[in-house]
Amino acid sequence: MTQQPMVDIRGVHKFFGDLHVLAGIDLQVAPGEVCVLMGPSGSGKSTLLRCINEMEQISAGRVYVDGMLMGLREVVKDGRSVLYRLKDSEIAAQRSRIGMVFQRFNLFPHLTAVENVMEAPVQVKKMPKPQAREMAMTQLERVGLSDRADHYPAQLSGGQQQRVAIARALAMTPELMLFDEPTSALDPELVGEVLGVMRELAASGMTMIVVTHEVGFAKEVADHVVFMDGGVVIADGSAAETIENPTHPRAVEFFGKVL
């Protein structure tokens, strides 16, 4: 198979001062694949996710999304590779092609649900407002919230807020969606509605990288499950391999507690 991976992470390291958060990560995600990142807190899952869309700058290695090198331009001069950092506007353009959903939703509280979804298409893509509103309503319908379009985030439940956040990310028609523990801040009875939207999104062929502790979701939806600990990938395989038949002692211990 020679298909170009949607996400190609090669030898990525990340230091926060002396702290070695990511210690050499290699990971490929093919187009349309759902990759679930699991592992104990502090294992570097969220940092890895944030390195993919340049929310954090990596210390070593390369991250490619759909073939483009993230955050840098690499020029080969006389057989030597020179790296230039991209301009803010270029990084912003790269980010606009990657959707991100946060643990704390981070909806814009001064905007209604539909305004939240419209904001980036209008401000970044310069889409005319009537067209953006129409498109935003379609996205809200997709997450089952068209009847809440004129509500402010504070008037919505956590599950509804997270669904609006997913619609907001989808409004930029991203090629890749990153989910950073999207259900961890939700009351248990609200987790299902968010996972439902994510399940449909996966079925529609979206490439997704999901950091989550939801084992059920991982087993059902993930094409491959990555187990991380101490800043390295310990296991990368199907849900059956990584979760149900772990071989590495750390993975055995972790899934023994989670399941």
Next chain:
Amino acid sequence: MTDVPTPTGKPELIKPKPVFRLDLWIWAGIVLVLGAMLVHALFTNPNFRWDVVAQFLFDARVIKGVGWTLLLTLAAMAIGIVLAVTTAVMRMGTNPVLRGVAWAYIWFFRGTPIYTQLVFWGLLPVLYPKLSLGVPFGPEFFVFTTQEVINAAVAAILGLGLNEGAYLSEIVRSGLNSVDKGQWEAATALGMRHGTVLRRIIIPQAMRVIVPPTGNETISMLKTTSLVLAVPFTYELTFVTNAIGNKNFLPVPLLLVAVIHYLVITSVLMVGQTHLERYYGRGFEGQPSGRPQNKRAARQQAIGASGTVNDVTNLEVTP
């Protein structure tokens, strides 16, 4: 089967008698006596010459002084707000040169007394009789006589405005900093650029932190205008009333005239301030929420209820 008690209509509501608060009555008595003493001392002392106060309270020169004081306050605040937003955004920006410029501006204008600054503004025509636009050490394109461009009123407004901008800049900056970092992350992850994030996402939320202390600064500015005699600018309320008082050898009643006018204006501003605080305090705990009457109020309440803005309570800075 035992009888199941059937729910009776309305429960009997508790209407208790309030606790008798002796301390309240004791304090009321003390304050009443002290207040009576104060009123007595104010109105029976012949030195206050209330007849003179009444004579000059609406004197044309005094009313003009009130007008100039209001004009200085508003103009200085306008300059201050523009400078404050500009320098606060510069300090939060990605350009280290502009960050340094903003820092130096705040350092200088907060670090020196406003009175001294006003003296320098007044001396500008003496220090630099001609102002020119051109290349340093090179040719000059335009030449002005400083006296014509920077008269006393302009010097006073510039002096007050530049000083105020430095203080307000810190208020604006803490307002911008009070917005949750997650808002920056969500906006940049969507591909918005620095300036767009500030303008569309951060500033609208920071307003609730910035506006109430700015109202406070306006009240403070009203009284700071009395220092422009350092320029010297001689038409505002304090200078005018002092001048009349000295000429009539009756300084005390004219001071009272000034006090009354300042208190009336401050009271009006305080009513506005209270409304601003209630408007921007919507949705925070302990604030009456209720159903907001219009879209703007609903928006403020939604921001407050979301908890993405930290309430900064120690923001009462005055020069």
